Amino acid sequence: MEWLKLIVDLTHNTIVFSTALVFAAIGGMFSERSGVVNIALEGLMIIGAFTGAVVTFFVDQALGGSFISPWIGFLSAILAGIIFSLPHAVASIRYEADQVVSGIALNFLAIGAAIYFTKVLFNGSAQTKTLMTSFDKWSIPFLSDNAIVGSLFKAYPTSIIMFFVVVISYVVLFKTPFGLRLRAVGEHPRAADTMGINVFRTRYIAVMISGGLAAMGGATLVLTTTNNFTHSTISGHGFIALAALIFGKWHPIKTMFAALFFGMATALKSVLQQFGITDFVPVEFIFILPYLLTILVLAGLIGRAEAPTALGKPYKLGSR
Amino acid sequence: MKKSFMFKGLILTLVFSLALVGCAQDSEPGEESLENEIKVGMVTDVGGVHDNSFNQSAWEGLQRLEEAGAKVDYIESQGESDFEPNLNEFVNDGWDLTWGIGFLMGDAIAAIAEQNPDSNFGIIDAVVDAPNVVSTVFKEHEGSFLVGVVAAMTTETNKIGFVGGMDIPVIKKFETGFVEGVKAVDPAIEVVIEYTGSFVDAGLGKASAATMYDNGVDVIFHAAGGVGDGVFGEASERSGVWVIGVDKDQSITFGHEVTLTSMMKYVDEAVYQVSKDFGEGNFEGGVRELGLAENGVGLPAENPNLSDEIMDAVNDYKEKIINGEIVVPSGI
Numbered sequence: 001m002e003w004l005k006l007i008v009d010l011t012h013n014t015i016v017f018s019t020a021l022v023f024a025a026i027g028g029m030f031s032e033r034s035g036v037v038n039i040a041l042e043g044l045m046i047i048g049a050f051t052g053a054v055v056t057f058f059v060d061q062a063l064g065g066s067f068i069s070p071w072i073g074f075l076s077a078i079l080a081g082i083i084f085s086l087p088h089a090v091a092s093i094r095y096e097a098d099q100v101v102s103g104i105a106l107n108f109l110a111i112g113a114a115i116y117f118t119k120v121l122f123n124g125s126a127q128t129k130t131l132m133t134s135f136d137k138w139s140i141p142f143l144s145d146n147a148i149v150g151s152l153f154k155a156y157p158t159s160i161i162m163f164f165v166v167v168i169s170y171v172v173l174f175k176t177p178f179g180l181r182l183r184a185v186g187e188h189p190r191a192a193d194t195m196g197i198n199v200f201r202t203r204y205i206a207v208m209i210s211g212g213l214a215a216m217g218g219a220t221l222v223l224t225t226t227n228n229f230t231h232s233t234i235s236g237h238g239f240i241a242l243a244a245l246i247f248g249k250w251h252p253i254k255t256m257f258a259a260l261f262f263g264m265a266t267a268l269k270s271v272l273q274q275f276g277i278t279d280f281v282p283v284e285f286i287f288i289l290p291y292l293l294t295i296l297v298l299a300g301l302i303g304r305a306e307a308p309t310a311l312g313k314p315y316k317l318g319s320r
Numbered sequence: 321m322k323k324s325f326m327f328k329g330l331i332l333t334l335v336f337s338l339a340l341v342g343c344a345q346d347s348e349p350g351e352e353s354l355e356n357e358i359k360v361g362m363v364t365d366v367g368g369v370h371d372n373s374f375n376q377s378a379w380e381g382l383q384r385l386e387e388a389g390a391k392v393d394y395i396e397s398q399g400e401s402d403f404e405p406n407l408n409e410f411v412n413d414g415w416d417l418t419w420g421i422g423f424l425m426g427d428a429i430a431a432i433a434e435q436n437p438d439s440n441f442g443i444i445d446a447v448v449d450a451p452n453v454v455s456t457v458f459k460e461h462e463g464s465f466l467v468g469v470v471a472a473m474t475t476e477t478n479k480i481g482f483v484g485g486m487d488i489p490v491i492k493k494f495e496t497g498f499v500e501g502v503k504a505v506d507p508a509i510e511v512v513i514e515y516t517g518s519f520v521d522a523g524l525g526k527a528s529a530a531t532m533y534d535n536g537v538d539v540i541f542h543a544a545g546g547v548g549d550g551v552f553g554e555a556s557e558r559s560g561v562w563v564i565g566v567d568k569d570q571s572i573t574f575g576h577e578v579t580l581t582s583m584m585k586y587v588d589e590a591v592y593q594v595s596k597d598f599g600e601g602n603f604e605g606g607v608r609e610l611g612l613a614e615n616g617v618g619l620p621a622e623n624p625n626l627s628d629e630i631m632d633a634v635n636d637y638k639e640k641i642i643n644g645e646i647v648v649p650s651g652i
């Protein structure tokens with residue numbers, strides 16, 4: 001029974017630590033499926049985390065600790081992410097810029113701008129104050145009280161939203177005309193254009209969706225885990241999400257499992273240490289475990305990662 | 321062609337806006353001249369001045385100094401590569417005393433102090449052997465011993481957790497003292513120990529706290545800076561569990577519902593005392609070690625969650641440590 005409880009708790013924690021990664025990775029999927037590389041996921045998560053923290057904090061002050069404020073923060077973060085993704089969209093779609101360069105520029109801009117405005121808003125301090133309210137876990141009565149499997153029936157609202165996002169993304173991508181167009185634009189924009197699909201508009205929409213979703217990921221971290229925003233709130237999560245996207249072969253369900261895998265590495269780190277593995281192995285080896293697993297998995301286990309054919313190539317009207 | 325120019329322009333704008341952000345925390349010395357005014361600056365490590373921990377505590381010490389008529393300012397470091405440039409900023413602007421807050425800044429202080437033998441420095445939590453540096457260290461193991469006693473007398477599951485930041489000597493002192501304190505009350509109590517490898521990633525603190533609480537731990541002592549925020553976050557979602565805070569009275573930030581007590585490290589007092597001595601012309605390089613006897617560590621003044629029985633035991637042990645009856649090992 002103890003082993004069952006251990007596995008249940010590990011599952012629960014894995015979902016908690018993967019939620020933000022799944023949002024960002026699915027966001028990246030939309031952009032990349034349409035042919036636009038989105039290395040700016042990190043920056044978009046930062047903007048989402050910053051907006052989520054700041055809006056929640058000030059709404060909380062105005063309303064005096066209401067349960068509604070994290071939701072307002074969460075929605076504002078999505079909006080901010082959509083807006084912040086526009087420079088990347090314009091540079092890489094309208095101006096045919098190198099998409100990696102423009103994404104990196106956006107990452108730098110995001111951390112600089114977020115820290116600058118945090119300092120302006122919080123008397124020169126580079127981190128926001130601790131939030132009074134954040135998301136609480138939702139639980140199913142009675143089932144969640146079970147001592148062994150109870151934590152399977154407890155989840156943050158963001159984790160529940162995450163599963164819906166994955167399912168909806170799957171349906172949109174593979175079962176709707178919009179999804180078909182999106183994939184066509186990412187595989188062969190010229191052919192899609194010939195068939196009367198507006199390549200530019202489709203790509204703009206895809207990048208904006210990715211901005212919104214990545215920002216949801218950032219806001220999730222702030223509202224369920226850190227309860228404040230600092231320069232280190234998002235430290236590489238966007239890049240791990242990008243790895244999950246490749247690992248998941250640009251497929252929503254597989255990408256979700258890839259992100260869950262990375263989340264599990266975090267949860268496993270604690271379990272391994274607390275159950276005495278450090279008596280045999282130096283703690284540093286446990287710290288490198290997630291990264292080691294990443295390399296092993298990417299190197300051997302998944303086979304070739306087939307990217308969308310037109311990924312990273314700007315589309316020029318009239319080109320072949 | 322035109323398009324590519326526009327794009328380059330866009331990139332350049334982005335890069336320059338970054339450079340501007342870098343200058344946001346400007347520390348130009350002012351022109352006002354109070355009589356005998358000293359100027360004391362501090363550079364935080366990566367935690368920042370609102371880390372609910374020792375950086376914040378140090379800044380509060382300097383703010384007290386400001387009330388006494390000194391001029392004070394701080395610069396926050398975003399990463400370890402910022403330490404030396406940030407220290408240099410104060411030195412080059414002619415500040416009288418510059419503090420480096422935290423063990424991680426030891427090497428940076430040593431380097432800058434050697435390059436600027438005419439400037440004076442203070443460092444918290446590290447020992448730098450230079451005539452112009454005051455190294456302020458604490459006997460964390462003594463204070464941790466006391467919260468270990470508190471934890472051992474509070475736990476109902478006989479399982480206690482310790483979450484450390486990086487595995488470095490100063491954190492080892494917390495761990496060793498804490499475990500000693502627990503064992504002094506009841507050697508049968510199990511202490512689960514985890515190092516997160518970070519002082520900033522609250523997610524790691526949440527992960528380790530979740531795993532500990534899931535497995536029957538009901539009191540966690542954290543010595544992990546910002547990572548501890550995650551420990552508090554996880555505890556506040558559960559019932560019947562406690563966190564023992566570190567460095568400051570963390571119940572002020574996280575409330576008495578989850579904060580059992582805190583292992584106070586009076587960094588503010590140390591920073592204030594040393595800076596004040598400096599202002600009065602009594603600056604002397606060397607090591608200052610503050611323990612229970614010197615009021616450098618201890619429990620907060622108010623402990624609403626602790627029964628009289630626990631407080632009596634704590635005061636009893638405190639006396640024994642001060643008069644040398646118990647010698648708490650530091651583990652390093």
